[in-house]
Amino acid sequence: MRISTFFYCFRQGIKNIFKNKLFSLASVCTMSACIFLFGLFMAILFNVQKMIKDASENVCITVFFDENLSEDEIITIGEGIRTLDAVDKDKTKFVSAAEAWENFKQDYFEGHEEALDAFGDDNPLLGSASYVIYLKDITLQSDMVMYLQSLEGVRTVNQSEQLADSFSGFGKLAAYVSAAIIAVLFAVSIFLISNTVTVGITVRKEEIYIMKMIGATDFFVRFPFVVEGVVIGLLGAIIPLAIIYKVYNYLVEYVVGTFGVLSSTMKFMPINEIFKYLLPVGLVLGIGIGFLASTITVRKHVKM
Amino acid sequence: MIIFDNVTKMYETGTPALNGVSFKINSGEFVFIVGNSGSGKSTIIKLLTRELNSTSGRVVVNNKILGKLRRKNIAKYRRGIGVIFQDFRLLNDRNVYENVAFAQRVTGVAMSRIRRQVPAVLSVVGLAEKYKANPKHLSGGEQQRVAIARALVNNPSILLADEPTGNLDPKNTKEIMSLLEEINKKGTTVIVVTHNREVVDSMKKRVITVHKGTIVGDERRGGYK
Numbered sequence: 206m207r208i209s210t211f212f213y214c215f216r217q218g219i220k221n222i223f224k225n226k227l228f229s230l231a232s233v234c235t236m237s238a239c240i241f242l243f244g245l246f247m248a249i250l251f252n253v254q255k256m257i258k259d260a261s262e263n264v265c266i267t268v269f270f271d272e273n274l275s276e277d278e279i280i281t282i283g284e285g286i287r288t289l290d291a292v293d294k295d296k297t298k299f300v301s302a303a304e305a306w307e308n309f310k311q312d313y314f315e316g317h318e319e320a321l322d323a324f325g326d327d328n329p330l331l332g333s334a335s336y337v338i339y340l341k342d343i344t345l346q347s348d349m350v351m352y353l354q355s356l357e358g359v360r361t362v363n364q365s366e367q368l369a370d371s372f373s374g375f376g377k378l379a380a381y382v383s384a385a386i387i388a389v390l391f392a393v394s395i396f397l398i399s400n401t402v403t404v405g406i407t408v409r410k411e412e413i414y415i416m417k418m419i420g421a422t423d424f425f426v427r428f429p430f431v432v433e434g435v436v437i438g439l440l441g442a443i444i445p446l447a448i449i450y451k452v453y454n455y456l457v458e459y460v461v462g463t464f465g466v467l468s469s470t471m472k473f474m475p476i477n478e479i480f481k482y483l484l485p486v487g488l489v490l491g492i493g494i495g496f497l498a499s500t501i502t503v504r505k506h507v508k509m
Numbered sequence: 510m511i512i513f514d515n516v517t518k519m520y521e522t523g524t525p526a527l528n529g530v531s532f533k534i535n536s537g538e539f540v541f542i543v544g545n546s547g548s549g550k551s552t553i554i555k556l557l558t559r560e561l562n563s564t565s566g567r568v569v570v571n572n573k574i575l576g577k578l579r580r581k582n583i584a585k586y587r588r589g590i591g592v593i594f595q596d597f598r599l600l601n602d603r604n605v606y607e608n609v610a611f612a613q614r615v616t617g618v619a620m621s622r623i624r625r626q627v628p629a630v631l632s633v634v635g636l637a638e639k640y641k642a643n644p645k646h647l648s649g650g651e652q653q654r655v656a657i658a659r660a661l662v663n664n665p666s667i668l669l670a671d672e673p674t675g676n677l678d679p680k681n682t683k684e685i686m687s688l689l690e691e692i693n694k695k696g697t698t699v700i701v702v703t704h705n706r707e708v709v710d711s712m713k714k715r716v717i718t719v720h721k722g723t724i725v726g727d728e729r730r731g732g733y734k
Contacts, residue, residue: 207617207619209619209620210614210617213614411598411600412600414598415598415600415611416615417584417587418558418587418592419587419588419611419612419615419616419659419663420584420585420586420587420588420589420615420616420663421584421615421616422584423580423581423584425615425617
């Protein structure tokens with residue numbers, strides 16, 4: 206195929222868009238609305254996931270050992286746990302009985318040090334040496350607890366089960382909702398672009414017939430419509446992505462300003478970080494939907 | 510050469526459009542296919558353009574069995590035949606030159622060749638001066654000339670004309686038929702489907718008569734029955 210033929214077909218595709226201005230505009234607008242919602246949802250999802258990750262990094266499992274075990278024996282078991290794949294090796298730490306008592310004193314007797322005199326040099330938490338274990342993935346907590354409980358020498362395993370469950374539950378819910386929304390948007394967009402291309406085909410029915418009678422190839426007849434669909438998809442992706450890029454910071458400022466209490470607990474992701482994923486996904490989605498919708502429609506309506 | 514060998518075409522409704530039709534047209538012949546509305550004339554044209562495929566029998570054009578033609582080869586096959594229609598089927602958003610050039614554009618002809626051949630073919634049909642005109646502003650006869658130029662520009666070996674004078678007055682009808690005769694003299698096989706008795710009777714060419722899907726007459730220098 207000549208390069209001039211390729212560009213001729215490409216120009217015809219662009220002309221199609223302008224020939225059906227209203228339908229093209231409607232398709233671009235609806236596609237934009239869909240990708241805008243998708244982008245917004247992705248931005249929220251990314252932020253929620255980041256917040257879950259931040260929060261889950263502070264969720265730990267504390268393992269207490271049998272009182273008759275020496276510190277060396279405890280460390281042997283603990284270091285064995287540290288080598289597990291699911292365990293965050295750097296954050297996991299050993300807390301000796303002495304450290305545990307020191308921490309307790311700081312937490313509960315600060316400002317009332319005279320009350321500690323009654324204890325003298327005794328350590329009431331003798332036998333409370335522990336390992337504080339952090340997991341790489343909070344959803345593995347239940348399995349890890351079961352495993353730890355089965356270890357010989359382990360007396361008690363403390364965990365924040367509810368917190369871990371809520372985090373993993375919320376993560377799953379967000380994933381399901383996003384999948385459902387994407388599926389619906391996908392279907393709506395395909396339908397709309399397909400309609401626009403169908404109108405284009407109907408308007409150019411005569412021209413298509415002449416083309417076929419003259420001996421135009423499938424590619425020559427169909428390619429302009431595919432270009433039309435892809436360009437609509439591309440525009441429908443670029444416009445909302447640009448809007449999200451511009452509006453995101455204002456939205457974050459607004460949320461933080463309105464709900465001031467959130468600013469200390471929630472750290473929003475910077476837009477550039479989000480766009481590392483959202484930009485390629487949004488563009489591929491727009492172009493992909495445009496391509497798919499127009500290809501299916503053209504195959505259905507333009508038969509040789 | 511065109512061969513229809515015991516061709517039957519049944520539509521989905523079960524109605525036979527053609528029933529066991531056989532004829533042969535040699536290269537360079539001028540042939541009228543005549544018959545009443547619904548007789549099967551247009552089905553013959555559609556089988557020749559490969560818009561339709563025969564239900565049984567063989568249609569052979571220039572040694573190609575059209576029923577066995579692969580989908581991807583249909584476009585290439587059609588480049589060897591020119592088609593003109595009763596209603597001209599010109600693109601009114603383009604001028605005369607662009608309408609003719611369009612036929613070469615879609616077949617991937619180089620721009621330099623298009624610039625050379627389009628004016629030449631417009632001269633053949635007598636429209637060289639009107640290359641910038643919009644088809645809407647031309648007479649019926651002139652529009653049909655543009656359609657003929659478009660059909661001829663790719664140098665087809667066969668020209669199919671489906672009721673080419675159906676929308677024309679007697680003067681333009683005569684001119685168009687003379688033009689088709691000229692084209693035929695240059696070696697192009699011309700097949701004209703018509704029910705214009707005067708045209709057929711005056712030209713004394715081969716006439717194939719179709720009635721209710723069967724051939725009821727085939728005369729070398731015949732007239733309209």
